[in-house]
Amino acid sequence: MKKIVSLRDVSFSYEQDLILDNINLEINEGDYLGIVGPNGSGKTTLLKLMLNILQPLKGKIELFGQDIQKFKDWHKIGYVAQKAVSFNLGFPATVEEVVAANLSTGLGLFKPLKKNHLEKIVKALQVVKMQDYRKRLIGNLSGGQQQRVFIARAIVNSPEIIFLDEPTMGIDLNSQTEFYELMEKLNKEMKITIVMISHDIGVITEKVNRLVCVGNKKVVVHDNNSKLPADEILTELYGEKMKILIHYH
Ligand SMILES: Nc1ncnc2c1ncn2[C@@H]1O[C@H](COP(=O)(O)OP(=O)(O)OP(=O)(O)O)[C@@H](O)[C@H]1O
Ligand SMILES: [Mg+2]
Numbered sequence: 001m002k003k004i005v006s007l008r009d010v011s012f013s014y015e016q017d018l019i020l021d022n023i024n025l026e027i028n029e030g031d032y033l034g035i036v037g038p039n040g041s042g043k044t045t046l047l048k049l050m051l052n053i054l055q056p057l058k059g060k061i062e063l064f065g066q067d068i069q070k071f072k073d074w075h076k077i078g079y080v081a082q083k084a085v086s087f088n089l090g091f092p093a094t095v096e097e098v099v100a101a102n103l104s105t106g107l108g109l110f111k112p113l114k115k116n117h118l119e120k121i122v123k124a125l126q127v128v129k130m131q132d133y134r135k136r137l138i139g140n141l142s143g144g145q146q147q148r149v150f151i152a153r154a155i156v157n158s159p160e161i162i163f164l165d166e167p168t169m170g171i172d173l174n175s176q177t178e179f180y181e182l183m184e185k186l187n188k189e190m191k192i193t194i195v196m197i198s199h200d201i202g203v204i205t206e207k208v209n210r211l212v213c214v215g216n217k218k219v220v221v222h223d224n225n226s227k228l229p230a231d232e233i234l235t236e237l238y239g240e241k242m243k244i245l246i247h248y249h
Pocket of ligand 2: 043044045082165
């Protein structure tokens with residue numbers, strides 16, 4: 001199995017505060033991996049380390065078998081940041097421009113699009129069923145529609161892995177169902193490895209094949225052979241059992 005991400009003995013602190021302590025984690029090709037944990041436990045920090053937005057205090061991170069500091073194939077990676085939706089709503093960009101700005105060719109906003117660029121954009125928008133909204137202003141779309149545009153933006157370069165930070169926040173139940181169907185399609189049909197931070201422990205334990213629990217500066221990985229026990233994971237993360245369970249892992 002191909003390793004896409006590997007963290008070995010990784011620690012991180014923002015100045016004095018140690019946030020992650022000696023983390024070991026591997027993400028394999030084809031994984032549909034969930035990351036859960038309380039507010040402030042370091043989930044976004046963990047994602048940012050894997051994207052080289054932050055650098056570890058110690059330890060080694062590899063992407064596609066290569067040291068992250070030397071890694072250049074960023075087109076293989078897509079990212080939907082926390083609160084991507086609701087960010088810059090007043091910004092006068094069209095759907096097409098928002099997606100185009102992430103093209104690996106480094107095309108900036110408001111530049112004329114070449115034919116092959118446009119094809120990639122339309123393809124990505126078709127995957128998320130937003131092709132009819134291409135010329136609309138992003139700020140005038142609903143939260144669920146914006147979310148789909150940000151997913152199109154993350155997949156426009158045909159990545160092998162996408163990272164999503166709380167993508168279902170503020171999305172109604174119908175849109176959430178559609179969202180999880182879309183993730184299933186990306187993972188199973190388009191063979192994209194998915195790493196998703198979520199607070200919907202009940203839902204995510206049903207969907208993913210592996211779950212990473214972040215808490216007490218550590219991570220615990222659960223492989224989902226049949227079904228992950230959402231109740232136990234909730235207790236592990238938020239209840240009294242947390243320290244004991246982490247101790248035994
Ligand atoms: N730029 C920063 N400088 C200093 N401390 C930070 C910074 N960003 C985050 N932190 C702190 O690091 C800790 C982990 O933050 P992080 O954003 O990774 O948590 P999270 O698990 O993603 O939380 P949430 O579920 O609320 O999104 C928190 O205590 C946070 O206040
Ligand atoms: Mg976060």
